[in-house]
Amino acid sequence: MLKTQIPGTATSPAKVDLNTTKTFGNTKALLTASQPIIKAGEEVTLMFNLQNTANNQPITDLQAYLGERGHLVIIKQSSQLTAADYIHAHAIKGTPAGQVHFMTSFPKPGKYKLWGQFNRNGKIIRANFWVNVV
Secondary structure (H helix, E strand, C coil): CCCCCCCCCCCCCCCCCCCCEEEECCEEEEEEECCCCECCCCEEEEEEEEEECCCCCECCCEECECCECCEEEEEECCCCCCHHHEEEEEECCCCCCCEEEEEEECCCCEEEEEEEEEEECCEEEEEEEEEEEC
16 A cells, blocks of 8 residues: 655545536536435446436437446545545446446445546536435
């Protein structure tokens, strides 16, 4: 394990916003899960419903990003991050237009910050959300 010291003042922890609908530029994202309560150790599908902000219609201009329809990066809220607190998933193939789904599981209960990454007609969209895992 590599430890490092970074000079400066520590910032306060990120504010946890459990809102499931957010807007990122001209893309509105709605995050839902395959289960109403996400439980540690159980598989869950996280679903991003992506719409044009102008007309609330599903977006149709998604392109591959690093060889996939989307990537999902997840980090557990923790004062001492370990490799187990980092999760990466690729999009499930064959989802309907404007939707990108990811199957994953969370190793421990807690709050997790996640970033869905999508290529919308050459522009990378990073849709970030928080989820609570019990």
